[in-house]
Amino acid sequence: MSHLLPLLIAVPIIGALVPAVLGARRPVISRRLTVGILVGQVGLAVAVLVAVAATGPRTYVVGGLPAAVGIGLRADAVSTVFVLLVAVTAAALYVTVRTDTTGPTDSLWLLFVAGLTGIAVTADVFNLYVFLEISGLAAYALVAGRHGTRAALAAFHYLLVGTIGATLYLLGVGYLYVATGTLGMAGLRADLAAVGYDSPLVVTAFVLVTVGLGVKLALFPLQAWKPDAYAVATPDVSALLATLGSTVPGYALVRLVFDVFTASFLDAVPLVRTGLVVVGVASVAAGGYFALRQSDVRRLLAYSSVLQMGLVVIGIAIATPAAVTAALVLLVGNAVAKGGLYAATGVFARRFGATTVDGYAGLGRDAPLTAGAVSVAFISLVGLPPTVGFAGKWYLVVAAVDSRAWVVVAVVLLSTLVSLAYAGRVVERLYLAAAPGGTEPVATDGGGLADGPARERTVVFVVVAALATVLVGLGSTELAAWFAPVVEGWL
């Protein structure tokens, strides 16, 4: 059964060859096979999840080498959720939102899945770097997939910033190796304690690793690439990136802080914990401020992600079981809501040529189903019950009150008000504003969505994503209980 673990990475990475080879000559067969690979990946993810539920966490060392030098993989209650999220999102978006398929871009789609799945299941900090770069490269190229200068320039900047982040992470890995002589997460955990948490090497390694992943999470002040890249990409790509691109590195940050450095490190070096709180609060403030000032909805959503990731980092800094659960639930909740919202921006752009907040005026009457789903997703981002966003914020506030971190309580509550303000702007436009004259369907070149059935499938995705925010919200106690054994093992 543990042989399923390497398959999780091998299937999409080898499968990426299929559209690259067949895409040009047999586009229909290539597309069907790609769907098959993505659905197969969902099956594998479910199988691993069931296996972990039945018999607990499992590890696998590729090639049967000793764990100290081998390439370890590990699946537990937390990583399987993110593996499943990656597989389901990639498959669902491919089937519903994605229409403008070519062989090479389908390959990138599969490589992105392979890289993110690798980040979720690896038990080795260097392999995490490699998977970070695999998913990064695929993301840069996907953003550039649309023709034109804006996409190429945004992708170029995304590449520069993303590579700096990944290279800083690699440097952090180097410091860890110099300090301990090992790269496996389990070995590092024991050896770092032996080296001493206040060793300059260890503290520097933590800072470099956090800054490196902070670029991928788009934490303030490293957030500038995100709105640029998400605003120029096609709707399917921006939905994929917004759902997974920062979520899985966010999971990696949680994993590294608690499984490698451990909460004892945060206790031993209070300055690091303060630094995390400051970065988290700054991201919440900057994300909220910029989100309020955007006219382009896709840029607004990108800054909303900056705010959400700030909350995740605050959860990591508080480092109690409730706070870490909050961080994980917020990651899942933001992913589901953003996927639906970015797919919806594609529907509005294609059908009405509307990309700005003002352009959304009156669309609630013309596209009631999409507008309703958008409102629900926004409610989850704001954090009102019964959505998953509420569950995440609730756990975070409870954790902050328990640790008497009153500043954090205030920040989380203020973030809700700010979120209400920017979400309210969009929802108010959708429902209360009069349409500015004709609302005839406008064909723009900006959508990347075909007409007819493809657009209806996109609406289905948006509605399912909105329902998912409510369903995961209602099941948030179960989700937290599912995370609990692993989270409590960390702390």
Place this chain on the structure above:
Amino acid sequence: MTTFDALFGTMVGSRGAYVVYALLVGIGLFVLVDDDNLVKKIVGLNVFQTAVFLFFITAAYRADGRAPLLSATGPFVNPLPHVLILTAIVVGVSITAVALALVVRLYDEHGTFSETAIREARP
């Protein structure tokens, strides 16, 4: 022992290579951020990445260390960082290839490598 070995040994012995690593990180990042030319930005990125590679290789060095071959006798340099950096070099080459492809596309459209000019030409 050749002159190069002696020189490299002294440089590492006095930890000079770590100074070079720090300098290259600074130079690479400065060029990347400061230069208006997109190709030079990529060069800056490469210098930055190479600096990190140098850090790993320096950490693996030991005085009078040899290549870790089964037929040879020790002491050996640590082979693991070398293997890691071989992988990282491959990653770096892929990144450079994608970056250059994007710059080629921008150049085809605008006939310039200047970021300012491309931004101003944007519709």
